[in-house]
Amino acid sequence: MTSKHPYVYMADQQINPLLICSICQNPFVDPVTSEDHRRGCRDCFTKYLSSQSVTVTPIQEWIVLEMLNSLLVECTKCNENKIRRGDLKRHEEKSCRRALVLCKAADIKCPWQGVREELDTHVKQCVFEPLRPVLAEIIMENKQLKEKIDRLEILIKKFTERN
Known part of the structure; x- marks a missing residue:
């Protein structure tokens, strides 16, 4: 029950x-x-x-x-x-050493998931973490380009509404 x-x-x-x-x-x-x-x-x-x-x-x-x-x-x-x-x-x-955690590089798409006590071993060999500086720059540029596209779409919409 x-x-x-x-x-x-x-x-x-x-x-x-x-x-x-x-x-x-x-x-x-x-x-x-x-x-x-x-x-x-x-x-x-x-x-x-x-x-x-x-x-x-x-x-x-x-x-x-x-x-x-x-x-x-x-x-x-x-x-x-x-x-x-x-x-x-x-x-x-x-702090639970058996809790399920993601890699510290999960934000940049590292797919690793495991228990906390194995995280340090993974991080030492993670191929994503060394790419962080380059990926951070690409992500920032991508964000800026998306913002620029949004602004241009607004301008195009205003322009087409006038005509």
Whole structure:
């Protein structure tokens, strides 16, 4: 009935029972409260109460959200643990060695994609990065030419409308 929980919590921590969803028995994910003051995960309430016409409202109390964000979790990609739940997304985006990343030269069309721990090895042999200065110049010239074409098209349109 409930979906897979997105967090793996550290087993040795005490979790306040007031933060536990009555449906999935895990700390709230996207916490909501119902009209009758039941609290739980939005996903759980949506599935569990789908046959009833119950309105849910997001829980916005700072203290509840901060307590949830302070819970310690494990990154399921790299298995690093004791990461604050509120910091997990930043960990995945900035430092998780097993997160999927693009080459630093992706902006100039390098197609490489892999895990962060392999990025440095790739960058050392990337054939796109040495081309950056030349490509940057070509891209700038292309942009200027497009702008010039746009201006000329406006002039042509004005000229043809007069005649």
